[in-house]
Amino acid sequence: MRESASVLRLHKDASFHEADALAEKNLLRDVRPHGKDAPSLNGQDIRLDRLSKSFGNRSVLSDLDLVIPAGQLLAIVGRSGCGKSTLLRLIAGLDRPTSGTIAIGGAEVQSLQPNVRLLFQDARLLPWHRVLSNVGIARTKGWQETAAAALADVGLDDRSNDWPAVLSGGQAQRVALARALVSRPGVLLLDEPFGALDALTRMEMHRLLERIWREHGFTTVLITHDVAEAVALADRVLVIRDGGITLDLPVDLPRPRREGADTAAVALQARILEEV
Numbered sequence: 001m002r003e004s005a006s007v008l009r010l011h012k013d014a015s016f017h018e019a020d021a022l023a024e025k026n027l028l029r030d031v032r033p034h035g036k037d038a039p040s041l042n043g044q045d046i047r048l049d050r051l052s053k054s055f056g057n058r059s060v061l062s063d064l065d066l067v068i069p070a071g072q073l074l075a076i077v078g079r080s081g082c083g084k085s086t087l088l089r090l091i092a093g094l095d096r097p098t099s100g101t102i103a104i105g106g107a108e109v110q111s112l113q114p115n116v117r118l119l120f121q122d123a124r125l126l127p128w129h130r131v132l133s134n135v136g137i138a139r140t141k142g143w144q145e146t147a148a149a150a151l152a153d154v155g156l157d158d159r160s161n162d163w164p165a166v167l168s169g170g171q172a173q174r175v176a177l178a179r180a181l182v183s184r185p186g187v188l189l190l191d192e193p194f195g196a197l198d199a200l201t202r203m204e205m206h207r208l209l210e211r212i213w214r215e216h217g218f219t220t221v222l223i224t225h226d227v228a229e230a231v232a233l234a235d236r237v238l239v240i241r242d243g244g245i246t247l248d249l250p251v252d253l254p255r256p257r258r259e260g261a262d263t264a265a266v267a268l269q270a271r272i273l274e275e276v
C-alpha cells in the first residue's frame, strides 16, 4: 500500500462485492459494439435531486443535490464510512434511495443500466477465461474483434491469449478497464480502482484513464482516498462529510498534469485535506 500524507486509506465495505456480481451479470446483456464502426459516444449527465439514503436509523446521505455534466470527470473524497460507495451504488442503480431521485441522461435510475459500468479495486477477472475472453465476456456477434480493439485501447493487445493469473495487478486492472469500456458506456463509475497498485503503476493508470476518458467522452465518477489522485485526474472534486457535500471544488489545471510538481495542485490538495 502506498504511504502518503494525502492518502486516507481505510477499509473497503464488503457491499461492493455484491455490486460487482451484479455488474458482471449486467455485462452479459445489451452490449454495444466497440471499434471503428461503433456509434460515437457521448457521456451522459447525472442529476441527483434531494437524494437521501438511510440504513435503518442511520442516515448516510441526506438531501444531496448534484448535477454532473455529461463528460465531466468528478472525484469524490471523504473519510471512510462517509457514504462514497453508497452514493456510487445508488448512481449505478444497485441500491435504491430512501428518498429523492437520480437521473442519468434524463432517465430516472431504477436499476443497473447497460450504459453504466463499474470498476473496483480488484479486477475480478474470471480465472478460467483467457484475457480476450474476459474482455468479450458478453459474447455478442463479432466479440473477438471488439474485445481485441478494447484491449489495444489499454495497450494489452499482445496479452489476449494469456490467463489472468499471469498478469500483474496493473495489467489486470487494464483488462478490467477494457472489459468496462467494450460496451462504450456513457457513465463509468470507479470505486478506488487504483488503490491496490504501487505508485508508479498508479501514475501509469492515471495517464491511461485520462487518455481513454478524453477519447471516449464518458462521464466519470471516481471515488478515491488519495487527494493527489483526485487533483491529478478530476475536473472537479467533491468532499462528502456528515451526509452532505461540504466542498465542491473545480480543478482548473491544464492537462496532462504532473503529479506533485505543480504548486497550484498542491494548494488544492491542501484545501481538500483540510475539509476532509
Ligand SMILES: Nc1ncnc2c1ncn2[C@@H]1O[C@H](COP(=O)(O)OP(=O)(O)OP(=O)(O)O)[C@@H](O)[C@H]1O
Pocket (backbone or CB within 6 Å): 010, 011, 012, 013, 015, 055, 060, 078, 079, 080, 081, 082, 083, 084, 085, 086, 087
Ligand atoms: N447494506 C448496508 N447495510 C447497512 N449499512 C450499510 C450498508 N452499506 C453501507 N452501510 C453503512 O453506510 C455507511 C457508509 O458506507 P460506505 O461504504 O458508503 O462508506 P465509504 O465512504 O465508501 O467508506 P470507505 O471509504 O471505507 O469505503 C457506513 O456506516 C456503512 O456501514
